[in-house]
Amino acid sequence: MTDWLNSLPEAARAYLEGRRLDEVECIISDLPGIARGKAVPASKFLRQDNFHLPDSIFYQTITGDWGEAAGEEGFIERDMILKPDMSTATAAPWTGDWTLQVIHDAYDRDGAVIPFSPRNVLKRVVDLYHAQGWEPVVAPEMEFYLVARNVDPAQEIQPMMGRSGRPAAARQAYSMTAVDEFGPVIDDIYDFAEAQGFEIDGITQEGGAGQLEINLRHGDPVKLADEVFYFKRLIREAALRHDCFATFMAKPIADEPGSAMHLHHSIIDMETGNNLFSGPQGGETDAFYHFIGGLQEHLPAAIAVLAPYVNSYRRYVRDHAAPINLSWGRDNRTTGIRVPISDPEARRVENRLAGMDCNPYLGIAASLACGYLGMMHELRPEKQQRGDAYDGEPDIPQVMGQALDLFDEASDLRNVLGEEFCRVYGIIKRSEYEEFLQVISPWEREHLLMNV
Structure with missing residues (x-):
């Protein structure tokens, strides 16, 4: 874990200096810009290369309803593969424990970028x-x-x-x-x-x-x-x-x-x-x-x-x-x-x-x-x-x-x-x-x- 922590951005390392990392929030922006994702124990985050969320998070409206945007195969909520961009690792200083946030990029099962993920659009x-x-x-x-x-x-x-x-x-x-x-x-x-x-x-x-x-x-x-x-x-x-x-x-x-x-x-x-x-x-x-x-x-x-x-x-x-x-x-x-x-x-x-x-x-x-x-x-x-x-x-x-x-x-x-x-x-x-x-x-x- 020490090697992993040493690879973090400087501000994240400074935030955790002398402290034990408790949790990592794995997040991605949906279309409105709301952070979606999962909070996982730090020990689990260290063991995983990616995690999954359904592509339906990009079909959700600002009111929480769903648009009919799933395409020809229908609304089957296929899992996306979400990979962390560790250069985005940063503190969540308002939380009650020692938590980092990490922005993830979205890919399909073949490794192609999800084209309607906002960060991918900008890239x-x-x-x-x-x-x-x-x-x-x-x-x-x-x-x-x-x-x-x-x-x-x-x-x-x-x-x-x-x-x-x-x-x-x-x-x-x-x-x-x-x-x-x-x-x-x-x-x-x-x-x-x-x-x-x-x-x-x-x-x-x-x-x-x-x-x-x-x-x-x-x-x-x-x-x-x-x-x-x-x-x-x-x-x-x-x-x-x-x-x-x-x-x-x-x-x-x-x-x-x-x-x-x-x-x-x-x-x-x-x-x-x-x-x-x-x-x-x-x-x-x-x-x-x-x-x-x-x-x-x-x-x-x-x-x-x-x-x-x-x-x-x-x-x-x-x-x-x-x-x-x-x-x-x-x-x-x-x-x-x-x-x-x-x-x-x-x-x-x-x-x-x-x-x-x-x-x-x-x-x-x-x-x-x-x-x-x-x-x-x-x-x-x-x-x-x-x-x-x-x-x-x-x-x-x-x-x-x-x-x-x-x-x-x-x-x-x-x-x-x-x-x-x-x-x-x-x-x-x-x-x-x-x-x-x-x-x-x-x-x-x-x-x-x-x-x-």
Whole structure:
């Protein structure tokens, strides 16, 4: 066991130093991004090379129902072989004993990757970049709300009670005092992140009441998606310690800004190590413009992945800190595609359309897929937006059904993400959407019951 422990990532070794490992959580992301798997005694984990879960975990909707996505052989719940990626081994510091989490990859009995496993989808897209000699680099920004405990879905979500004893009812963007209100929760987030070996680039108060943003350092897309996957659980656990909930809903509170997962992209030439978005003299390259052109061309079809729920589309509201169209601009936060201020070496493109409710593996994969298609087909973007993009007309899907229609028809995008993944994803999301359409909302009862 000593040799095995010595092979763990540094943070995991530090966490277990002088302690006895009790349990290992063997986990994998399903389509919504929920961690599925098994918790096993450490001694058993050391003896096993893999474990099994049924492929039906990828046919499950966010409500726990099942989509008819099993294929020609029917719903027989065939076992997948799940193999650990030990580079992802990390602490679960909120548990009562000494526990590690390990992310697994999914294969079939013949050793082929399961094409609708989200981590495999992202790896597929990254491999397409590598085949061209390109190294994609991403940096996610995570927005979320800390809210009062809510166990009754009929009740509106309210901001949490701050350290001062007052609810976080005011919008105080970038206020340090507002950040201090959530100090105990943030302290636990930092402690958990340190135990797990994650580097936080910064925490800020965002524009909503009780809304925070965590920025992560740029790096490998799969590694960063793993971190966001881990962070969602970490943040929820930190909040629960302080009698509040952390929510990653795209739009949890009416009249407040939504929560995004802004994605910063750059591409490195694997041979030279140079940023492909910057030329020898520091100017913007054709690859830079082609990447933006690909986002503009293919994001409408990818919205079904970046905005995966009915609630997601409530975020795209004019003048509410979320884009309504696919315009692009330099240092312009009203656009859907933003080019931040940077040195040529750090030139990057920010996709501001992804919601924080999307699966991080799939959201990053879909965004990279759009840029890849732009670079491969040498697409040119529309003219730069130089003013307020909210003055323009919306040009992204406004409802889930419209987004799914575009996704179904997007042959180029589906080819990059994998047709089998797209087939399963579309069926599951249709099932969720149709289930939602059966629900009669309070708004309908209030305004239609006696008036129509």
